[in-house]
Amino acid sequence: MKTESVVHEYKNYMGLGVKPSDFDKFWEHALDELNKLPMNFELEKVHIPSNIANFYNLYFMGVGGARIRCQYICPKQMNGKIPGMLMFHGYHCDSGDFTDKLSWVAEGFAVLAMDCRGQGGLSEDQTIVKGTTLKGFIIRGVEPGPESLYYRSVFLDTVQAARILMAMEEVDEESIVVQGASQGGALALVCAALEPRVKKVFAQYPFLSDYRKTFEFDITSSAYEELHYWFRFRDPMHEKEKEFFHTLEYIDIQHLASRIKAKVIWAMGLEDGICYPATQFAVYNKIHSPKELIIFPEYGHEYLPKLGDKVRGFFLD
Numbered sequence: 001m002k003t004e005s006v007v008h009e010y011k012n013y014m015g016l017g018v019k020p021s022d023f024d025k026f027w028e029h030a031l032d033e034l035n036k037l038p039m040n041f042e043l044e045k046v047h048i049p050s051n052i053a054n055f056y057n058l059y060f061m062g063v064g065g066a067r068i069r070c071q072y073i074c075p076k077q078m079n080g081k082i083p084g085m086l087m088f089h090g091y092h093c094d095s096g097d098f099t100d101k102l103s104w105v106a107e108g109f110a111v112l113a114m115d116c117r118g119q120g121g122l123s124e125d126q127t128i129v130k131g132t133t134l135k136g137f138i139i140r141g142v143e144p145g146p147e148s149l150y151y152r153s154v155f156l157d158t159v160q161a162a163r164i165l166m167a168m169e170e171v172d173e174e175s176i177v178v179q180g181a182s183q184g185g186a187l188a189l190v191c192a193a194l195e196p197r198v199k200k201v202f203a204q205y206p207f208l209s210d211y212r213k214t215f216e217f218d219i220t221s222s223a224y225e226e227l228h229y230w231f232r233f234r235d236p237m238h239e240k241e242k243e244f245f246h247t248l249e250y251i252d253i254q255h256l257a258s259r260i261k262a263k264v265i266w267a268m269g270l271e272d273g274i275c276y277p278a279t280q281f282a283v284y285n286k287i288h289s290p291k292e293l294i295i296f297p298e299y300g301h302e303y304l305p306k307l308g309d310k311v312r313g314f315f316l317d
Contacts, residue, residue, distance in 0.1 A: 002297045006270050006277060015282030016212035018246075019255045026146060026250055031194065033063060034156045041164050043072065048098055052076055053105045055098045057122075058112065060164060062157045069122040070161060073101045074110040074170060081172040084165040085315070086198075087113040088158065088180035088187035091137075091207060091223050094121030107316060109177075112165045116154055116183070127153060132234055136226025138208070138248070143234075146250035151208065155251065158191035162198060175199060177315050178262075182223070182275065182301065183207045186253050189264075189283065193256035201260070202311055204267040205301055210279035211248045222274045257286035264291040265314050267307055269299035 020026070039060075046055040058072040075082065085104055089095050095113035104111050118125025118137070127150050131143030141148035166173035177200040178188040185206030192198040207223060214224050231238060249255060264287055268280050284293060294311070296304050 002270060003295050007293075007295070010278055010281035010285075012285065013278060013281045014285055015210040015252075015254045015279075017210055017249055017252050017254055017282065020246065020249050023250065023255055027194065027256070030152060030156055031159070034159060037061065037063065037160070039160070039164055039167055046098060050076075050099075050102070053102055058164070060160060062117065062160060063153050064126045066117050066124045066126040066153065066157075068117060068124070068157050068161070069115050071095050071098050071101070071113040071115075072111070073098055073105050073113075075105050075108065078170055081175075082108050082110055082170060083175035083177065084168070084171040084173075085109045085111045086158075086162055086165060086176065086178040086188070086191060087111060088178070088184035088191070089113070089116065089119075089121070090181055091183040092119050093183075094119065104315075109315075110165070110168065110171050112161060114157065114161045114187075116187075117157065118150075123157075125150070132230070134226070134229055134233060136229065138211075138224070138251070139226050139230045142230070142244060142247050146247050149247070149251050151251040154187070155190045155194065158187050159194045162191055162195045166197065173197065177201070179203070179315075181205060189253055189260065190256055192262040192264075193253075193259040196259070196261045198262045200315060201262045201264045202267075202314060203264065204304065204307070205269060205272055205275045206253065206266075206280060206283065207275050208251065209253050209275070210282040211252060212245050213282065214276065214279050215245075217276055218273075224274075254283045254286055257283045258288055260287050260289050262289055263314075264289060265294065265311050266291065267294045267296070267304055267311075269296045269301065269304060271298060271300035274301035 115121025140150035179202040181204035185203035186208040
């Protein structure tokens, strides 16, 4: 009953966000900038005992001159080209242990897991902005304008990582899949939106959506708390509220959703107090490609039991 009620409430919800008139031009210009960068990368062998996999640090130069680090794990034995999987991590975190990816390598995937620039991993953040460096990556660069936003660079990093994976000699560029949870779920969707050759996406309660709606909720104890901080310390009388939210529209994933051509599986907890269901539906409802929504009525932004078993076949079909 709860699931049906929530789905009915939000089945036509399209978010409070207002897509800027130059949004598509903004991202085409950003991709043009990325296209001018070489797709060069370097591999550094990491010595971890394994009978089935080789492990590497992979480094590439992203937009703005940041050195981006990924984990690259591939099977020791390969017969012909193999599918590639991209993984993206949650907010403030990193790509985790290399060995976390071994089950996918055992299934025959080459796995590339990207550390987001300046967060918990080894990727550099070269973002130079005027104005505040107050806590939070969403608001980093918001005062100078959309070209300076931190997430503009991260979104482009996901595309560059995908293109590098596709270009690897052992990888089938026509068999690329992406996955992630929270921030990682958002980046998986962004990657598929900006690199249409991605074939499948698994997104678990994705972040970075419907900022105007998010601000209506109690966000002081959530990953969106930096929106609250910005107004509290930079604009306490909300004199720049209109400009603030307009700038964030350029990194609101709901406006990229219609570009996705990949098949999508989406997992959502209806008790999610971090990435609220409403903000997720704002994105999900704008995806036109084949999609499936898996709902956990009593769960929030946490481990979702049995989900891994349920969706595993999605990547193996």
